[in-house]
Amino acid sequence: MIPPxxxxxxxxxxxxxxxxxxxxDILSAQPAKLYRAWMAEFRTPFFRSYLVNQPDLVKTVxxxxxxxxxxxxxxxxGLRPLLGDSVFxxxxxxxxxxxxIIDPAFEGGRLRDTFPAMxxxxxxxxARFPQGIVEVEEETSHAAADxxxxxxxxxxxxxxxxxxxxxxxRDYQRTQPILNLAAxxxxxxxxxxxxxxxxxxxxxxxxxxxxxxxxARMTAIAEGTAPDDLATxxxxxxxxxxxxxxxxxxxxxxxxxxxxxxxxxxxxxxxxTLYLMALYPNWQDxxxxxxxxxxxxxxxxxxxxxxxxxxxxxxxxLYPPVPMMVRETTCPERFRDRDIPKGAQIVxxxxxxxxxxxxxxxxxxxxxxxxxxxxxxxxxREAYMPFSAGARVCTGAGFxxxxxxxxxxxxxxxxxxxxxxxxxxxxxxHLTVRSRDGIRLHVSRR
Numbered sequence: 001m002i003p004p005x006x007x008x009x010x011x012x013x014x015x016x017x018x019x020x021x022x023x024x025d026i027l028s029a030q031p032a033k034l035y036r037a038w039m040a041e042f043r044t045p046f047f048r049s050y051l052v053n054q055p056d057l058v059k060t061v062x063x064x065x066x067x068x069x070x071x072x073x074x075x076x077x078g079l080r081p082l083l084g085d086s087v088f089x090x091x092x093x094x095x096x097x098x099x100x101i102i103d104p105a106f107e108g109g110r111l112r113d114t115f116p117a118m119x120x121x122x123x124x125x126x127a128r129f130p131q132g133i134v135e136v137e138e139e140t141s142h143a144a145a146d147x148x149x150x151x152x153x154x155x156x157x158x159x160x161x162x163x164x165x166x167x168x169x170r171d172y173q174r175t176q177p178i179l180n181l182a183a184x185x186x187x188x189x190x191x192x193x194x195x196x197x198x199x200x201x202x203x204x205x206x207x208x209x210x211x212x213x214x215x216a217r218m219t220a221i222a223e224g225t226a227p228d229d230l231a232t233x234x235x236x237x238x239x240x241x242x243x244x245x246x247x248x249x250x251x252x253x254x255x256x257x258x259x260x261x262x263x264x265x266x267x268x269x270x271x272x273t274l275y276l277m278a279l280y281p282n283w284q285d286x287x288x289x290x291x292x293x294x295x296x297x298x299x300x301x302x303x304x305x306x307x308x309x310x311x312x313x314x315x316x317x318l319y320p321p322v323p324m325m326v327r328e329t330t331c332p333e334r335f336r337d338r339d340i341p342k343g344a345q346i347v348x349x350x351x352x353x354x355x356x357x358x359x360x361x362x363x364x365x366x367x368x369x370x371x372x373x374x375x376x377x378x379x380x381r382e383a384y385m386p387f388s389a390g391a392r393v394c395t396g397a398g399f400x401x402x403x404x405x406x407x408x409x410x411x412x413x414x415x416x417x418x419x420x421x422x423x424x425x426x427x428x429x430h431l432t433v434r435s436r437d438g439i440r441l442h443v444s445r446r
Contacts, residue, residue, distance in 0.1 A: 215248060278419045312408055
């Protein structure tokens with residue numbers, strides 16, 4: 001049994017067909033050769049892009065010289081209506097200032113502080129999880145959103161504003177591709193960006209709700225009544241260089257990306273992990289047995305979840321929530337004896353690198369034990385980047401690697417997940433890698 005992946009497009013298609021395919025789903029719009037190529041060049045009338053899989057070149061871009069390869073503004077064309085000038089989209093000194101304020105909230109000690117809120121969200125997910133034939137993406141989205149609101153603002157998903165944000169974001173993520181037309185065609189600032197009206201309206205509404213939460217927290221901080229959670233920590237952290245804190249507008253931008261990165265990506269990863277557990281029941285039973293050791297809401301419980309962590313890590317390899325990242329060259333480069341002009345797009349694809357036929361042993365197979373092999377250990381260091389890598393590695397990577405195995409273990413301790421006949425999920429890329437028609441599994445009490 002091989003976990004599903006999307007069919008690849010034919011080797012040669014017209015530019016306009018490629019753009020149509022890309023808008024529908026960036027994964028199936030790519031040719032099969034990218035699973036074995038070290039580098040591939042794509043030429044359009046407007047720009048050149050180079051997909052890079054070779055580990056040492058990826059290291060050059062992400063780790064060795066990140067300032068020479070800033071995040072491409074083309075990514076922002078599709079996401080800015082919701083994310084504004086969040087840390088996910090900015091570059092240079094603005095980005096460095098944002099990270100200096102945000103990073104302390106996600107240091108190891110703070111993860112320990114947020115663990116009880118994660119545990120509470122996991123208990124709520126177990127209590128809420130339906131039985132029978134269940135669309136699990138909806139349930140994992142609910143659980144991941146609950147984690148974010150409890151750890152960020154100390155409120156459960158049932159809170160009035162939290163519930164509205166969750167509902168509207170679910171609509172938003174299905175209408176917004178990672179890249180829109182403006183990502184391909186350079187447009188003057190006054191030209192409309194091609195966003196669907198529904199997408200823009202939903203983004204505006206979500207930001208208005210987040211603004212209400214942020215303003216209320218600023219008032220509580222001023223009055224000395226704010227809880228000691230992630231929002232309070234971030235909003236009271238002073239940039240050691242400039243001496244400034246985030247304004248309300250800046251904090252709204254950051255909360256938007258926290259919700260996207262911390263909810264949407266975690267929901268995607270957990271849903272695919274549950275599907276893999278149903279596809280491989282022997283692995284599921286082993287994780288459930290390990291989860292029997294979970295006892296109480298203390299951070300040391302995480303150390304008991306070694307198998308769950310490897311299972312979750314392998315699911316992130318096969319179904320990385322963010323399938324592609326785009327950087328831009330600031331000066332001419334030479335990769336693999338090929339001249340790359342200034343302003344070219346460098347595409348780094350966790351989706352292709354994680355399944356690369358010349359890097360991984362049996363790349364399309366699900367095998368959590370692979371990380372104990374020499375090949376697996378090497379690839380883990382050199383060809384594994386579900387959270388990016390280097391200076392721009394996701395600040396919540398450690399948070400996610402506690403949350404994912406914990407929720408997985410709590411759910412498998414309580415429930416058995418089984419395949420539904422005739423239901424095979426097809427991965428597509430919206431904001432994250434989701435199933436085209438959802439993931440339906442049969443859920444029953446253990």
